[in-house]
Amino acid sequence: MFFEVHSEKKIGFKKLSPNDLGLKKSGHQTHIGLYQHVLDFLPDNHVEKAAILIYDDYCEILNCDYGKINRSTGKMEAPNIKSGARNEHTIVNQIREFASLKPTCEWYLVWFGLQSEELVFWLISSDSEDFQHASNIFPTQNKVYDENSASFSLAIDFLEKKVNGVSIKLQEEIEVASQTGKQIKKYKKQDIEKANKLFKQIGYSGEQIIAQYLEKQKLAHTISNYRWMNANTESGMPFDFIINEGLEEENFIDVKSTRFDFNQYLYYSDEEIGFVHGLKEDKKYSVYRVFDMDNAKKKLRVCTNCMSYVSSVNADIADLSSKMEKVQTILQSIKIGVRPNDCFVNIQPQIIL
């Protein structure tokens, strides 16, 4: 999701000096020096950018002050990223904090820009597995690699997997933000919009997978029939399928899909809670949780019996709504998130789809 290398197609690879790392007591360096011709799309004057720092399994979006030294000749050169104030959470300060924990290691930095003009910094310590990969990819230290270099495509391929792999937590947060509308400052509006689009695609793919699964069940006479509400157009109903298990018995199915693990939060609107709460006793409601959607083998767990949870939440919503009315305020819509393990009494073992 994050990974689209900037069209300048340059990657810098540098061994960091003790002064870069802030490890030399006599040094006063307040920046890490970078090389020219990488991040040339940024202005010469110092600008604050969002940057992703990756170090082993650590991945975080931090502030980064990028710029160049203004020489007396008027030339702008020697690009660098500044440390900022001591307590400021910047790329340089975080790199120096990691380096201070292993003062005997050698440290390397890989950096490049994304099409979104965000920056990526990959910090590597000489005692890490990443260092072995980096040594294979980059045969020469302290060099700028471009698309004509054999290392470039190798590096992009490895870094794409690395960035997408270690940024799972960030992507989970964005998936949540896309479903709830929650504003998180570090994510740009485009990221949320992309995640929202992706989430809708994943939601529809999940429903398609369940439609195929139910078709097989129907042929095996495990169920008598089913109806897919969104097969042609989005129905707007608070459920996705109705399954007929016997002549009269109806089971309302809501398919909740995620690229991540089973226990990622499920999100309900107050309308969905009201619908489930209002079901008659002869009707059933289940969530078909489709997870690991990024893998070739998607997984399913069927979750049933959430009436106790729904009754409690519905009462709380009604109570809150009533209290708001007392101060001439209406409760227009609510989104609630809950982990499947915390709201369903019966959760069936996983099925590989």
Added chain:
DNA sequence: GCTGGCTCTGTCGTGTAACC
């Protein structure tokens, strides 16, 4: 292969601002 000039990068002295 050697030399000299140019470019690039890292180091660190110094001025300034912030803080106590």
Added chain:
DNA sequence: GGTTACACGACAGAGCCAGC
């Protein structure tokens, strides 16, 4: 007013390359 932190930029040295 003294101390500390930070930013700026001069300068040294390494690396590169053209000319011989």
